Amino acid sequence: MWTAAAWAAAFLQISSAGAAPADDTDWPLLGNNAQMQHYSPLSEINEKTVTNLGLAWSADVPSLDGLVGNPLVAAGAVYQSGPQGRVYANDVRSGRLLWRFDAKTNFEGDAYPAYKSSRFNRGLALSGDRVFASSGDCHLFALNRRSGAVLWDVLACDPKRSYGITGAPRVGGGLVFMGNACADTGQSRGYVDAYDQETGRRRWRFYTVPKDQSEGNDSDVMRMAGKSWGAGVLKRSHGCGSAWDAMTYDPVLNMLYVGVDGPWPWSPAERGTDRGDELFTDSIVAIKADTGEYVWHFKETPDDGWNLSATMHIMLADLDIEGRRTRVVLQAPKNGFFYVLDAKTGKFISANNYLPVTWALGVDPQSGRPIPNRAANYWEHPGTTSVASPGPTGSHNWQAMAFNPATNLVYIPAIWLPTLMSPDPKAFVGGMVFDEYFGMRGDPKWRAAGYLIAWDPRTQSQRWRVELPSPINGGLLSTGGNLVMQGGPDGRFNAYAADSGRRLWSFDTHESIMAAASTVEIDGEQVILVSVGNSASAIIGTYLAKFSSTPATRGPTRLLAFKLNGHAALPPFSVPPISKPPLPQQSLELAKRGETLYGEHNCAGCHGAEAENASGVAKDLRFASAQTQREFSAIVIGGSRHDRGMPAFPDLTPEDASAIQAYIINQAWAAYNTDLPPRAN
């Protein structure tokens, strides 16, 4: 029963979200507490009882792509967001849909980032009676938490100038913080905005990249940053350096820590020889939350040729370090090292790599600067290719880590995807050799793998690790029941013992899991919530769509709730029958040309490398109907599906389009011959 006092308490908790630890009936911030630890003290479901964990209910979510921001819970409702700026509110007791919101993403014009960004939506923020949501085409919305009605709507960036939004808004101190993405176009200049929660009025903007020095920068901080770039580079490219995901608001120090993406162009050879740290790319920047003033920055990856962004989860903790209680920033950026920094000053405390790293020989224990490994600088070795680990996917990407105060361990969803890099400008985006983007096939030393790693931030060493069946896996939840929970593309939702890594429980959801789980107490019972659904778009730009599912994970998008002794059954779903491709096998020569064009025009960015498994909103091209095959040119060159998110490619000739079509048809035959089932959506 919800008494008036309980409602009021829940309401209070949300409005002061970030200050006090969350009430256990709510999960108010993506990371639950202000430190973004993805931890709940709840312990009814624990290492002993977890064997009795079962499904309480499931709710189908009307989204073709899976949801990846973990569920937020307030006063009996679960809030989630999904691709194309949709927001869903469900009853936490039954899963019943309470309301939904559609941002009606606008695909007008040829703004590629809006298309691409609309397929990612990494979650929501709650504060008081409001839900804050974003859309790929740059809108930031304040919605009424009970009805979903729009309270205000601002354009937080310009989709016509190569901006999009992929990250979740963050809240604190009466403000909403919003970053943006350049979708690897290099055509936009990253920044973070703060808006008044009540009115939507912009309070401040902090640019994460300066203007080119020759164009003049208007503050000491931007002038300092301007000097760190090669002359003229920012006139040609605007640098990217966007804040496309992690930002953490710290109510104790009144700080916003922002993780910044890598510089553009990707290859340092194109960024001038006079370049320095190219601020604030690949850095964490601490900004005064109420005013937007710069406080400190820490540069993680100088001379970045691999897009080793620092946009990953920024966690806070109060740890005893050399006998002193210290508030620290913890991060595993893409670059393979785990960093501990002093949250107040940005001073480097320690770093160590949790997986093998090729781009650096180590980190200087005093300064925290990497010790470069020149042999790995592919741009300095024309005519060769070299293996990079981590590659541009990173050793860790956007998926949430978790911290457990009982074990003092940080849990990392780690990725091992070494990538061949080449100085050949024709290689896929900035040096990545596209064909070989999936680990070094055939060589066991470089075989792609995924790990769940338990890391001790005080000793910078691994406590345990579990090898997972696939390289890219879901975000994490840790609980007071000595548990760590994680799902993956094989559809299994697993519970591990937080202290030993022993797998204690596993449930087959029949659909890929990339989102982290959340947990709350409802009517005295602990409930674990997790979203499942096609994660091709969520899995780092769809290039890696083949790692996003297995033939066993073909179900619809769903929100699942688990509790002890739950015995609901997952509703059945049907997948369409495997049908014969509507056109015969095409000439290998034509298909080969098509494959090159498919790569050059970045079709893979939405439809998956090798046209495999993209599915969801962008559909799996291998299962296109006879009608679609007839309309192929009209769709691809003419833009007849423009309003549904499929850009026009007017630069392609009809012959080019036929070649791409031939390539896709042959891929369809390959799938047909291996009996690969299509998906439910």
Ligand code: HEC
């Ligand atoms: C920014 C994302 C994006 C890119 C890049 C992209 N597409 Fe699409 N594509 C879509 C979406 C979204 C749809 C689904 C439209 C709809 O609902 O019919 C689609 C649909 C299609 C369809 C129709 C599929 C069907 O079964 O109905 C074809 C064919 C297609 N795309 C080909 C291509 C080719 C070829 C390229 C590269 C030249 C490409 N696309 C690049 C997003 C993209």
